[in-house]
Amino acid sequence: MSPVAVSRLPVDEVADPSPASVVEAVASIARKDLAPLAADIDEGTVYPAELLRYLGGAGAWGTHRPKDGAADLCCAIQSISALGEVCGATAFMAWCQNTLAWYVTNSGNPALVARLADGVSSGKILGGTGLSNPMKTFYGIEKLKLKGRKVDGGYVVRGALPWVSNLGPDHLFGTIFEIEDQPGEIVMFLADCSDPAVTLTPCKPFLAMDGTGTYGVQFRDAFVSDDLILAAPAGPFVKKIRAGFILLxxxxxxxxxxxxxxxxxxxxxxxxxxxxxxxxxxxxxxxxxxxxxxxxxxxxxxxxxxxxxxxxxxxxxxxxxxxxxxxxxxxxxxxxxxxxxxxxxxxxxxxxxxxxxxxxxxxxxxxxxxxxxx
CATH class of the missing domain: 1.20.140.10 (Butyryl-CoA Dehydrogenase, subunit A, domain 3)
Known part of the structure; x- marks a missing residue:
């Protein structure tokens, strides 16, 4: 699977950032530029990184940013739907990117928000979500696969997640670990795929949607600085973002x-x-x-x-x-x-x-x- 370059898209023409104009721009990109790539994305020969960045320039990843304590997911969902009408795999990656933005912009960590919110919402920073295992853990289906211990300036995390999507060597994703000596205490953080202690392993071929940047991720005593902590403790934060996670x-x-x-x-x-x-x-x-x-x-x-x-x-x-x-x-x-x-x-x-x-x-x-x- 390799990234693909796309022709220059009309993202700079979106003068009015209203929800309707964003959805219209996303739908146009889906019809003109995504449709020819859909089969290759499905087969796994293409990961559409540049397309995702252009969609960010069109406003696709920033419409659900909280404002004055409120948020509206309608435009984000309609944009994902416009992509899904053409390519289910890209709609899934759009959900991953929107969910990453949802985590970052809702975080109570001001240093993290200041450093990353604009980049994630604009598509300059791509990434996804590693909450599959934690979401199952909350309902007694699995046990948490990541463990962390507190050190000066952050945490050291170890463990492995079998499937995380919309990833690449410079991507981020949000996930959760349990503190080793405090059972039940969880921390939500951003994992940086460029960290040498974080290894991405290609997955076996799937039935469909192989071009979604899906990898197994292993943490080998990876240091996670306090600047990358979304929430500690994570329980109240998860309750805050869970409806958005599902609705998107x-x-x-x-x-x-x-x-x-x-x-x-x-x-x-x-x-x-x-x-x-x-x-x-x-x-x-x-x-x-x-x-x-x-x-x-x-x-x-x-x-x-x-x-x-x-x-x-x-x-x-x-x-x-x-x-x-x-x-x-x-x-x-x-x-x-x-x-x-x-x-x-x-x-x-x-x-x-x-x-x-x-x-x-x-x-x-x-x-x-x-x-x-x-």
Missing amino acids: QAGMATGLIRDCIAIMNEVAAPLGHVNRFLPQQPVNFQELLTELELETMQLARDPYNADDSYWRRVVALRLRAGDASVAAAHAAMLHCGARGYLKSHRAQRRLREAYFVAIVTPATKQLRKMLAEA
Whole structure:
């Protein structure tokens, strides 16, 4: 997998940084510049670093920065959705980048915010999130894989994470370790992939989305300075950012579903006479998509809501979005028939991407566990 250069994109033309203009710019980039790369990203021959940076220049990673104690995720989710309509892998990387920005801009560490917030939000600094293992730990599914001990000026961290995405040799990502001599005490920090004590190991090939910069990450007594600590203790910080972490994933689902509807409509003329006997039709998924987007936008305007009822709505929405993604992609394949079974047809890619939406943390089974225990 290698980075790819792209032609100069119209990011400097975004004079009005309103949410609508950002989404419009992202959608234009998706259609003109991302679409030709989608198959290569899926196959893992391309990691679109320059495209991600250009998207940052268009405002894609900065619209959800907190202001006066409030934040709105609507534009960020709509931008991810616009990318997901073209390429599920890039929508996932957009979620990673937006989540990194969410961590940094919400941190109570003023030195970290001052040094990194602008760079991450503009795309000059790329990276992702390593909260898959911690998120499972919080619900009794796994144990924390990283341990740290306090030293002068920071911590020393050791351990390994099996999968972290949107990474490269100069990238950052947020994750959590447990203090060695204080069981249950956790610290959230930014890991610097350029640190010689942090090793990136390529993963075995995936079913789809191999161009997402996904690596196993090993920490060999890596020093993490206090300037890279997002929160210590991390518990209250995780509760603050958890709804945003999950809600931003909704963009991956809605974009994919929208394209699956388009795929079904594209084959209506030649195959409609027999496709009408299939139980799920484009109109059914359009109604479902409208409901999902309405609920998502309502929740996305209030990501710091601490009510238990709000949190249950967030988790339930994420579960529904994953189920809907798989159902829509499955229906698109059936509507296409044999032509969708060709490697050259995007219907089979959308099906493989849909399963990722359903299994990426928090996966369908974890979401059901979370709702059962809430």
